[in-house]
Amino acid sequence: MDEKAQKTIAGVLDKRMNRQLLYYLDICTRCSICKDACHQYVTTGDVLYLPAYRAEIIRRVYKKYFTRSGKFYPALSEGSEVDEKLLDELYKTTYACTGCRRCMYYCPFSIDTTWFMAVAKAMLITAGRGSQILAELAGAAVIKGESIDLFKDIIIEMLKDTEKELQERVGNPKANIPIDKKGADLLYVALAGTHTILPAAVIFHQAKANWTLSMFEAANYGYFLGDVKQAVAIAKRIIDEARSLEVKEIVITECGHAYRVMQFLYEAWAKEKLPFKIRGIVELMAEYIKQGKINLTQDKIKEPLTYHDPCQVGRNAGFYEEPRYIINQVAADFREMTPNREKNWCCGGGGGLVAQPDLDDFRIKTGEIKVEQIKKTGARIVVSPCENCRLQLDSLNEKYNMGIQITSIMDLVANAITI
Template identity: 45%
Template structure:
């Protein structure tokens, strides 16, 4: 047995708790999960059936834990783990499953196939066979947390420039983007890039919120790797920041995996240190509309708009009605995809797959069912409250000639607020219909 295989098997053993053992033992091989999977819908092949993917891990598990399987492997379908098998398992877990959980919610026995795929990802991370780019991104975030001063000055300079844009957009000379504000109610955690800072800042200022901006980003590539050591180190940066500032609530940017992680996992990882409420930015915006803290005009967005349910937000996070509430207040023509909500089809870019260039062709092919859904709505604008989903749908838009515009929900809210100036890059959408016609004639 090589060291690589030994490390992978140790990682498997470390994860064998009741939920994983139940998933490994409970499958009835009925095949109902096939139609639930977007990979199978896009290309109906045996290897795209979730139960078949899970069987790849079960065969290794049986060899390690079933005496008869070691004696009669052909009879039971068991397989001794070796390096070629580990590499195959790694490819299956990272490129043929986005961890969307649609198979699980449609399984009569509730078999958690994504849990088994996470187990394989953990094995790959421990053995050093996981995709290198995900490891690099996770480690970069960890290093950033060790010494924020290295980039903090540059970050604050960028925020100062953004504040000038914020004042132009809002017409409010006192509008600010506070950083490291002690005792603020909300710690807002963005993603990398001004596009997840400036629009929320517009909304927070309009609502007169007591908030502060995190110096870290919400993305956690340790979660994609199923590497709990890395995932906890990445999350600890924000937990420590929230404790240091004494905030009451952590609000996460429009990001599926970050919301699911901070909402469900991180409070358990840091029990005793985590005394904060966690919400998505979408929930906060819905509350502002209900309380009248921001004013929105649905006639500002006359185009037909549809909404893509992020798997982590909707199916895993229960964030289903809030984005629809917001959309129905900021657009005049909202169209649902079918199926939707907890049964929504995955876009094909989740689980970190959108970052893996080597699997781009497979990712785009698996996204065809989502592309067909979008096309069938006839909508011209697709809203996705997740960065990875927006990137994937952008690629689907180009590949399948959907002729749609993809946007974050926050951007539409800002547009519907009818502010003095638009967000950068949204000048045309900011115009009233009559003004658009005038510009077209010119």
């Protein structure tokens, strides 16, 4: 790699520098408390996955190119040149990180590893070494946004079947799944496919909500890829749709990162203030139940059931009580995992890992802790309000022969409604 290329890649660090990242670069003492916090380090024992080491790779580049100490006494501070070996390490450790921020919880200085991962991804993309599959998925989402008219008919076609199912479920031939409905109160953003549309439609139907379905999926592969421009473009499809339909709020389906991108990142990234609220469907369902808008009249589930706090829903977004409230309404034998809530272990599937086939074995291996946690509860059903978690839990269920059932909160609620 020539010097110019090295400087360009290292330069990303300078361009993306902000005060928070600079604190984190300066204050880590490499005490490695984070080693016991990361499921990937605990299950592999590979220092590459130790959170402080992930950050240290970036810190070495920073010292080499941007500090006096790196220039005057590089041996003391261990600055590193940007070379193929460093980029290899960076790729491996960065795209493997699920962004669960359990390390931040345990860090005595609250260092947030995801800030390092974000800048690492930007460096890799500049080096032409971003994750190819995530780039393809992000690209596909952007294309869909640019040429939505081409896809609209396909979506309407797809919804016809789902609508029929809905009508059967609720016993009302007029029940429908509205799209493109101007003046709706809420725009519901589901995932590609219908498994997150049908249960929501059942719930909205009973709650008599004035809703409309987004033509776009909530998932944001631009975020996982680490390309802010693409992440904004993908989120903006939904924002623009909400704006033109003049809705009062956007309700995101059970998808951890999608909610976080919309609620905590979009405004800062796009430098615009949103004229509507962002909510998660779990919050809304809990509200419907409390207000008596939906009646959960089916008998409570008797089988033991446990709840997996998705990192992006719990630790990183603060929804601990709403899911538990709903679960207790529909299940008779709810058992907590240990640890849970802000200390819960990551399932191993977040951060776009489930979409990266080269990490399949790795995420199965690093899901060991979650498997043990679930086994200890003796639960036969695992509920989790995050698509990434559920996909990972499905894989774990299969590979470890757990014989459990994995479900969403929406499905639990929709099944508990008798029409």
